[in-house]
Amino acid sequence: PVPKDNIQGDVWPGLPKKYETFYFFDIRNDKGQEKKYEVFKGRLKDFIPKITTAQQALVARNKIKDHNGKVTELEGDQGHLPEAHSNISFAQRGLIKLGKLGIKEISFVQGMYTDLTAESRDEPSDYKQPYTSTDGVFLVAGSSKEIVEAKVKEIVALFGDSITKQFIECGQARPGEYEGKEHFGFRDLISQPLIEGLDNPPTGEKEPKLVLPGKIFVDREGRSAPQDGAPWAKDSSFMVFRKLRQNVLEFDKFCEGKKDEYHMSADALAARMFGRWKSGCPVDLSPDKDDKSLADSNNFDYRPINNQEKCPFTAHIRKTRPRGDKKDDGSPILRRGIPYGEEVKDDERLKQETLHNRGLLFVCYQGSIVNSFLNIQKRWCNMRTFPPGKYSATNNEEPGLDPIIGQRGPNIVFDMSIVDGNKQTVRLPLETWVLNQGGEYFLTPSISALRSISEV
Numbered sequence: 001p002v003p004k005d006n007i008q009g010d011v012w013p014g015l016p017k018k019y020e021t022f023y024f025f026d027i028r029n030d031k032g033q034e035k036k037y038e039v040f041k042g043r044l045k046d047f048i049p050k051i052t053t054a055q056q057a058l059v060a061r062n063k064i065k066d067h068n069g070k071v072t073e074l075e076g077d078q079g080h081l082p083e084a085h086s087n088i089s090f091a092q093r094g095l096i097k098l099g100k101l102g103i104k105e106i107s108f109v110q111g112m113y114t115d116l117t118a119e120s121r122d123e124p125s126d127y128k129q130p131y132t133s134t135d136g137v138f139l140v141a142g143s144s145k146e147i148v149e150a151k152v153k154e155i156v157a158l159f160g161d162s163i164t165k166q167f168i169e170c171g172q173a174r175p176g177e178y179e180g181k182e183h184f185g186f187r188d189l190i191s192q193p194l195i196e197g198l199d200n201p202p203t204g205e206k207e208p209k210l211v212l213p214g215k216i217f218v219d220r221e222g223r224s225a226p227q228d229g230a231p232w233a234k235d236s237s238f239m240v241f242r243k244l245r246q247n248v249l250e251f252d253k254f255c256e257g258k259k260d261e262y263h264m265s266a267d268a269l270a271a272r273m274f275g276r277w278k279s280g281c282p283v284d285l286s287p288d289k290d291d292k293s294l295a296d297s298n299n300f301d302y303r304p305i306n307n308q309e310k311c312p313f314t315a316h317i318r319k320t321r322p323r324g325d326k327k328d329d330g331s332p333i334l335r336r337g338i339p340y341g342e343e344v345k346d347d348e349r350l351k352q353e354t355l356h357n358r359g360l361l362f363v364c365y366q367g368s369i370v371n372s373f374l375n376i377q378k379r380w381c382n383m384r385t386f387p388p389g390k391y392s393a394t395n396n397e398e399p400g401l402d403p404i405i406g407q408r409g410p411n412i413v414f415d416m417s418i419v420d421g422n423k424q425t426v427r428l429p430l431e432t433w434v435l436n437q438g439g440e441y442f443l444t445p446s447i448s449a450l451r452s453i454s455e456v
């Protein structure tokens with residue numbers, strides 16, 4: 001199995017985080033020496049022991065400290081250790097500077113911006129930050145803004161003039177009762193793939209299955225990308241970062257505006273677009289009302305799969321993980337995102353219009369970006385015909401796009417098929433509520449890969 005002390009903690013099991021800063025940096029030449037980066041490598045060597053590994057993150061997630069410093073061990077993953085945790089990732093241009101070549105994963109090699117093809121439907125003008133010149137990113141997560149900021153300062157001092165800050169992005173858990181929910185109000189990060197050798201087999205699932213480690217980690221069993229050229233990268237993982245703006249007021253207004261026409265409550269319509277109710281309760285198990293006792297459930301697979309009376313074929317969670325719709329639902333991603341931006345303000349409520357930027361700092365890890373993230377976004381969410389085999393079924397029409405993250409393209413109708421409150425199969429025209437603001441592909445090296453990178 002993948003050794004827990006050889007992988008960074010945000011990949012698995014995920015860092016405990018109420019607040020998180022992404023510090024994007026550029027690696028600088030050694031003084032007066034073109035294309036020499038020995039100073040940076042030396043600092044990296046000193047930084048490696050400060051990284052929170054999977055082993056340490058596991059402990060941190062299960063502990064909580066009270067204000068007297070007393071530590072209580074907790075069951076499950078509810079613990080937030082009041083400390084900050086750091087991880088580091090590199091873009092391809094950072095690895096080139098450091099002389100680490102050989103990774104063949106094509107999307108990573110090109111970078112997210114260059115990867116903008118007609119098919120991906122991103123717009124170059126969406127990219128609000130200079131991601132195209134980013135060499136790497138420090139990811140610092142912790143229980144408060146102050147603790148995280150102090151940790152960032154420490155890292156910046158350690159790396160000194162071997163890096164230049166490019167820009168930062170900050171995320172934070174929503175306050176009070178909304179903690180664990182994203183800005184549309186839905187509980188997020190309930191369903192994650194479980195990995196052979198790291199996780200226990202899932203219980204309470206229709207078809208309990210563990211994912212082979214190669215789907216998440218480089219050069220492991222079940223690997224899904226060509227990795228022969230970079231033996232140094234074993235146990236690393238590819239990280240996708242995307243800043244996704246959410247127009248919450250417009251989403252709510254849309255659901256309110258359509259509820260009568262579709263003969264269901266605004267909440268029920270929203271739940272059908274996600275595939276879960278706001279609590280997390282799957283629509284497939286409870287189509288008519290939010291049942292909080294089912295909030296954590298993964299015990300559903302959309303069967304009978306040619307029927308979408310309960311959960312639409314294109315509901316966000318059905319598009320992104322088709323479960324019973326596909327024999328091998330295998331584009332697993334470990335999602336580690338966090339909301340950014342402030343709570344909806346009074347001036348926005350009054351105007352029913354989004355006036356302040358808020359959304360999700362989307363992060364996911366996988367063994368191949370092409371086979372996981374990009375496959376989900378391009379071939380599943382953006383394709384009207386996915387999930388396959390539904391055309392000739394009861395509704396006799398194409399499922400449509402993912403209502404949450406499907407990207408509208410030229411000459412492509414942005415709508416979805418849905419069974420309304422009168423049990424009629426009808427089309428629901430969609431608007432764009434999630435806007436890509438840019439991002440980048442990174443490699444989150446294993447500890448052994450970091451040692452290899454830091455070698456002079």
Ligand code: N7H
Pocket residue numbers: 182184186187188189190191192244245246274276316317318320321333335359360362373376377404405434
């Ligand atoms: Fe999605 N949301 O927070 O409202 N997502 N997501 N996602 N998503 C899921 O089942 C959301 C995005 C996946 O295993 C839930 O854990 C929002 C991208 C996958 O059944 C909710 C945005 C991609 C799953 C959201 C966003 C994915 C999933 C239900 C953008 C990949 C698991 C909670 C702003 C390309 C499916 C849960 C499964 C679930 C939200 C983006 C993928 C509530 C708002 C870009 C694989």
